[in-house]
Amino acid sequence: MPLTQEHIYQAIDELRAIASMGLKYSTNEYDSDRYKRTLSIAFRLLSAVEQRPFEEVSHEFQIDNWLHVSPKAGVETVVLQGKQLLLIKRKDDHRWAIPGGLVEVGETLTAAALRELREEAGIHGKITKLLGIFDSRRWKTPIKAHMNSVIFQVEAEPSVPVAGPEAIDVGFFEEDRLPELSPGHHLRVPFLFKLLRGEVVTPYFDPVDAV
Numbered sequence: 001m002p003l004t005q006e007h008i009y010q011a012i013d014e015l016r017a018i019a020s021m022g023l024k025y026s027t028n029e030y031d032s033d034r035y036k037r038t039l040s041i042a043f044r045l046l047s048a049v050e051q052r053p054f055e056e057v058s059h060e061f062q063i064d065n066w067l068h069v070s071p072k073a074g075v076e077t078v079v080l081q082g083k084q085l086l087l088i089k090r091k092d093d094h095r096w097a098i099p100g101g102l103v104e105v106g107e108t109l110t111a112a113a114l115r116e117l118r119e120e121a122g123i124h125g126k127i128t129k130l131l132g133i134f135d136s137r138r139w140k141t142p143i144k145a146h147m148n149s150v151i152f153q154v155e156a157e158p159s160v161p162v163a164g165p166e167a168i169d170v171g172f173f174e175e176d177r178l179p180e181l182s183p184g185h186h187l188r189v190p191f192l193f194k195l196l197r198g199e200v201v202t203p204y205f206d207p208v209d210a211v
Contacts (some may be wrong), residue, residue, distance in 0.1 A: 014047050016042045017105035022034070022038070043061060053163050072145050073102070074101065076116075079194055086156075095181055095185075096185070114154070119164045121167070129203065133204070134204075140184055147183045153196075
């Protein structure tokens, strides 16, 4: 397959995303230096592709990048075992949530959803349905950035769930025996049971005046 400009832009954006995430979570100066160099490589590549000054490209990435003004994209998954819903116990607040996380640059929403499910609960499967798109503000998710979460239903392969690095426990729960849920999930999880029963039309989306 010939290398197109679109492929180059995607590679640059992936470098930018990896470096930016690394700088956010790096814990020592050596890692930070490596991520800064990676970010500089992305700037230099874009500068060469578009034949523009390095300083101009760097400014756009760090100040005017659309990521600073557009909502983030998140994905979550619904896995059922009979009438029970799969939940993970999060490490950050020790409360329960459906598996999910941020979409990485270069991923489709569906690929990100299945990756998060594997990473957080050790579950493999296939997506069978789009359940809805949920605005973080409408559903009281306590994050600094505005985010839209896309929730898919997954048909899981036979296996025993295992808590991943970002979880401390995992299990299946009935609607009337839910554990203490993480903020945001305390609203979405009960609503998901209504979606699954057909009480609300799927795929769900927040109405215009919801916020």
